[in-house]
Amino acid sequence: MNTITTDTWKDRFGASVMRSLATPQLMLERGEGCYVWDVDGKQYLDFLAGIAVNSLGHAHPVLVDAVSQQIRTLAHVSNYFATPSQLELAERLCRLTGAGEAGRVYFGNSGAEANEAAFKLARLNRGNGSRTRIIALNNSFHGRTMGSLALTGKPPMREPFEPMPGGVEHIDTSTELLEETIDDTVAALFVEPIKGEAGVLDLPAGYLKRARELTEKHGVLLILDEIQTGIGRTGRWFGFEHAGITPDAITLAKGMAGGVPIGALVTFGWASELFTRGQHGSTFGGNPLATTAANAVLGEIEQAGLVANAAARGGQLRASIRSIDSELIGELRGSGLLIGVGLTEPVAEAVASACLDNGLIVNAPNDSSIRIAPPLIVGDAEITEFQRRFQAALAALASA
Numbered sequence: 001m002n003t004i005t006t007d008t009w010k011d012r013f014g015a016s017v018m019r020s021l022a023t024p025q026l027m028l029e030r031g032e033g034c035y036v037w038d039v040d041g042k043q044y045l046d047f048l049a050g051i052a053v054n055s056l057g058h059a060h061p062v063l064v065d066a067v068s069q070q071i072r073t074l075a076h077v078s079n080y081f082a083t084p085s086q087l088e089l090a091e092r093l094c095r096l097t098g099a100g101e102a103g104r105v106y107f108g109n110s111g112a113e114a115n116e117a118a119f120k121l122a123r124l125n126r127g128n129g130s131r132t133r134i135i136a137l138n139n140s141f142h143g144r145t146m147g148s149l150a151l152t153g154k155p156p157m158r159e160p161f162e163p164m165p166g167g168v169e170h171i172d173t174s175t176e177l178l179e180e181t182i183d184d185t186v187a188a189l190f191v192e193p194i195k196g197e198a199g200v201l202d203l204p205a206g207y208l209k210r211a212r213e214l215t216e217k218h219g220v221l222l223i224l225d226e227i228q229t230g231i232g233r234t235g236r237w238f239g240f241e242h243a244g245i246t247p248d249a250i251t252l253a254k255g256m257a258g259g260v261p262i263g264a265l266v267t268f269g270w271a272s273e274l275f276t277r278g279q280h281g282s283t284f285g286g287n288p289l290a291t292t293a294a295n296a297v298l299g300e301i302e303q304a305g306l307v308a309n310a311a312a313r314g315g316q317l318r319a320s321i322r323s324i325d326s327e328l329i330g331e332l333r334g335s336g337l338l339i340g341v342g343l344t345e346p347v348a349e350a351v352a353s354a355c356l357d358n359g360l361i362v363n364a365p366n367d368s369s370i371r372i373a374p375p376l377i378v379g380d381a382e383i384t385e386f387q388r389r390f391q392a393a394l395a396a397l398a399s400a
């Protein structure tokens, strides 16, 4: 019998889980579609999807069946052996990204690991030894491991763990600064197509196009962190497609396997030739269980037209937010089903908390932004329900 209730679990969590994590507000027990239930049986509409992870929502039968079948058949074999699902996924990612036959894929287990691989790729672009600099953006987020943290443009996250791996410089996000910074001493430029953790911040118009021109001219790798923006989330398969450019590499994780841990670095063209045998690897990376999960998720996204759904539902969701009469709602940012609601006052934590009280999961990436990232399967009924719950949460806050 399940004896965990809201009254009992928080103390146990506080005592046993590493203090690097704050004690969460809810303990969730099960999910189905766009809904989850806590240990007290309360239902929530999940418009965060594990931060852009549960692409197919919760307990989707296609994913459940694929993973169940695979774990009965072959869960893990090490990288001494190939497996059909790994090969299928590598080829599928080369096709979906447009990297095609010149593309290659490295598999890890998380976004941070995908960026670690990308960091190592950047180090391999040395030219004649003069390319020593890696450029990343202020306010960016690339993960919590040492390499991905070195890339992350948030000094308070980095400082307790200094010294960082060297050579990374952070710049503000303007095309003028790109023009000043990108030259033949740079090995790589790292950019998120939309800065998710910073509050779903869009890049300035034309930024990626100019970044592509400058990096191409100077032999610099353009590496896009698509960990949050990839896999259909923005209404295109990958964020870079909105800019009409081709990067040299992208990193993926989050939504790729619908909740089963996986990460990937996909290289395009000449970047595919940089790694040589023995230079990188991971015990679990690309194992049959995770790659089967990813194939199931990507196959379902293709088959059910969920990228187009993300584009259409994103528009619908924006209109539904706009129709809410609340002075707190400011600008809407992001693309497709990655939406940042800019608030007119720095009360995002209180808004997210009022949403929870009203049975709605969203989050507050900073003081004045709410992030909304529902599963890609979201439909009319869930959007109507979202509007009702979000409106109720904002009204409750206004009258508090």
Ligand SMILES: Cc1ncc(COP(=O)(O)O)c(C=O)c1O
Binding pocket: 051, 110, 111, 112, 113, 115, 141, 142, 143, 144, 192, 196, 197, 225, 226, 227, 228, 253, 254
């Ligand atoms: C853009 C981006 N890069 C990297 C990461 C790190 O991914 P992970 O938490 O899987 O290591 C995240 C996670 O939020 C992210 O949003």
